[in-house]
Amino acid sequence: MRFPPQSGDKPLSYVLVKDYDISINILKAEVMPGKRGNLLLEMEATEENIEKGIAYLKEHHVECQPLDKQIKLDQERCISCGNCTAVCFAGALTMNPETWELEFNKDECVACELCVKACPLGLFEIHFSNGD
Ligand code: SF4
Ligand code: SF4
Structure with missing residues (x-):
C-alpha cells in the first residue's frame, strides 16, 4: 500500500x-x-x-498493489547448521533425521522472513513479484 x-x-x-x-x-x-x-x-x-x-x-487515495512474496534459499552453500529450523514455526525448514541436511519445503513457507536473519551465511533472499 x-x-x-x-x-x-x-x-x-x-x-x-x-x-x-x-x-x-x-x-x-x-x-x-x-x-x-x-x-x-x-x-x-x-x-x-x-x-x-x-x-x-x-x-482514501491509497494505492494497493497485490504481491507474491517468495523466500529463496541458496541451498548449495548451506552448511546445515540448523539455525533457521529453530525459527521456522511453519515447519518449512527441517533437518533430515537421517542425513542431518537441511530440507526446505517451499509449499509450507509463509514468507515470515524469520529465517533471513537466522542464517549466519545470509543464504535466504526475499523476492517480490506482482504475479506476472
Ligand atoms: S520465511 Fe518463515 S516460513 Fe518461510 S522458510 Fe523462512 S522461517 Fe520458514
Ligand atoms: S541457517 Fe543457513 S547455513 Fe544454517 S541450515 Fe539454515 S540455511 Fe543452512
Whole structure:
C-alpha cells in the first residue's frame, strides 16, 4: 500500500480490521507523519471483504498493489547448521533425521522472513513479484 501524505493520520488499518474483519500482519512499514508512506502487509479474510477493504483504501487515495512474496534459499552453500529450523514455526525448514541436511519445503513457507536473519551465511533472499 502507498499512502499519500494526508492519509498518515487516518486509522486505515484499524478500519480494515474492525469494519471489514480483515486480519492484518504488517511486514514492513515506512510511514512518517505528513509524508508519503509505504506499507507491506498480509491480509487474511474472505475474498469479498478483502475487495471491500481495498475499495475503502482506494476511496482514501491509497494505492494497493497485490504481491507474491517468495523466500529463496541458496541451498548449495548451506552448511546445515540448523539455525533457521529453530525459527521456522511453519515447519518449512527441517533437518533430515537421517542425513542431518537441511530440507526446505517451499509449499509450507509463509514468507515470515524469520529465517533471513537466522542464517549466519545470509543464504535466504526475499523476492517480490506482482504475479506476472
Ligand atoms: S520465511 Fe518463515 S516460513 Fe518461510 S522458510 Fe523462512 S522461517 Fe520458514
Ligand atoms: S541457517 Fe543457513 S547455513 Fe544454517 S541450515 Fe539454515 S540455511 Fe543452512
